[in-house]
Amino acid sequence: EPPPNWEKVYSLTAEMRSRILAPVDTMGCESLAEDNRSPHDRRFQTLVALMLSSQTKDTVTSVAMKNLQANLPGGFTLDSMIAVDPVLLDELIRKVGFHNNKTKYIKATALILKEKFNGDIPDTIEGMISLPGVGPKMAYLCMSAAWGRDEGIGVDVHVHRITNLWGWHKTRTPEETRAALEAWLPKDKWHDINHLLVGFGQTICLPVGRRCGECVLSKGLCPSAVVGKEVKKRVKKEVKVEEEDGELVTKEEVDAGLSIRDVKAED
Numbered sequence: 001e002p003p004p005n006w007e008k009v010y011s012l013t014a015e016m017r018s019r020i021l022a023p024v025d026t027m028g029c030e031s032l033a034e035d036n037r038s039p040h041d042r043r044f045q046t047l048v049a050l051m052l053s054s055q056t057k058d059t060v061t062s063v064a065m066k067n068l069q070a071n072l073p074g075g076f077t078l079d080s081m082i083a084v085d086p087v088l089l090d091e092l093i094r095k096v097g098f099h100n101n102k103t104k105y106i107k108a109t110a111l112i113l114k115e116k117f118n119g120d121i122p123d124t125i126e127g128m129i130s131l132p133g134v135g136p137k138m139a140y141l142c143m144s145a146a147w148g149r150d151e152g153i154g155v156d157v158h159v160h161r162i163t164n165l166w167g168w169h170k171t172r173t174p175e176e177t178r179a180a181l182e183a184w185l186p187k188d189k190w191h192d193i194n195h196l197l198v199g200f201g202q203t204i205c206l207p208v209g210r211r212c213g214e215c216v217l218s219k220g221l222c223p224s225a226v227v228g229k230e231v232k233k234r235v236k237k238e239v240k241v242e243e244e245d246g247e248l249v250t251k252e253e254v255d256a257g258l259s260i261r262d263v264k265a266e267d
Contacts, residue, residue, distance in 0.1 A: 001183040003168045005221060010189070012216050013200055022199030027062035029053050030145040031193075034069055034076065040120055043146040044078050044113070045069075047121045047131075050138040050145075051106055055097040058202075063116030064093045078119055081110040102230075124145055136175060141194065150190045153178050158201030159194055165205070165224040 009079065033045035045065070051238060053061045058071040071092055074080035079087075090103040109131045121142070122128050128139035141154035153159070155174040159181075161267065164171060204211050212218045218225035 006168065007220055009166060009217060010193075012194075012221070014196060016204060016216060017196055017199050020199075020203045022202040023058040023221065024198045027058040028142065028195065029058075029061065029130060032065040032236060041077050041129070043121045044081075045076055045143050047109075047134075047138075048081075048188060050142050051102060051109070051133050052093060052096045054102075054133070054138070060097075062096050064084075064096050067092045078110055078113060081123050082114060099127060102133065108132045109134070116163070121146060123216065125151055132201065140178075144191050145222070149188065153181050153185070153190045154194045155181070156194065156198065157207070158205075159197045160207050161174045161207065162201055166222045191214075 022232075029046065032049040035040040039043065048068070049061060052064050053233040056064075060222045060232065069076045072080050072084060074083065080151055086103055086107055090099055090109065091194050093099050093102060093106075096102060113121060114129060117127065122131070123143075124140050125136075125143060128142060129136060134142075136152070137154045137156055140152040143152075145155070146151050155178040157174070160171070160174045160177045161182065163169065163177060170181055171177045181193070182190070201207065204215050212222070212227050215222065217227065218227050
């Protein structure tokens with residue numbers, strides 16, 4: 001069964017996202033391919049962008065893609081990727097996480113595309129995940145972005161983390177989350193939910209330091225919301241030394257004057 005109030009949670013999240021620009025909105029993998037390229041080249045660039053994005057921030061992936069587009073000898077095409085020296089390719093993508101492995105995966109993928117897929121990217125999920133370095137998340141996102149077909153939900157760490165925080169399910173892995181969501185979430189939202197929650201996770205529901213105080217879901221809709229309570233620091237505001245019945249006493253005014261503590265002077 002769908003979780004209670006899921007439509008309200010979804011719509012309020014979309015409303016919050018519409019007011020805040022996230023990195024994924026301008027530098028997400030769907031938007032990084034060159035506009036002036038053929039659909040064939042754009043599909044290949046989209047696949048490479050997704051491969052580069054693994055465990056890498058959108059801002060860094062965007063820089064790496066621009067670097068390839070500007071400096072890959074012969075332009076950013078499949079044939080150029082096959083021809084480029086691995087050392088140069090690694091240098092062009094050096095800023096992304098695990099760039100050494102990604103260099104190997106991209107070079108190997110380019111050859112596989114040429115030999116087994118007629119020089120284009122696969123148009124099936126099975127074909128996508130057969131490529132080195134491409135998992136289910138990339139496969140579903142690439143299928144949607146490159147071919148316009150929503151055959152599954154691309155679940156990354158943000159989607160997995162946030163939907164669990166909302167109590168929509170209790171899953172251990174992104175793949176379990178994908179199966180849980182696809183069981184009830186209307187298919188017309190399969191494409192949008194990744195972009196929605198990635199941006200939400202980049203701006204408000206951060207992996208570390210969630211900004212629950214800025215989130216409208218914290219008012220009864222998110223069971224994991226933590227709204228900070230005011231904590232008063234014990235701060236010495238004023239110190240007076242005076243005689244009381246012949247005994248030296250130090251009076252400290254603490255908690256901004258909310259309490260008085262008398263401390264006998266030792267000397």
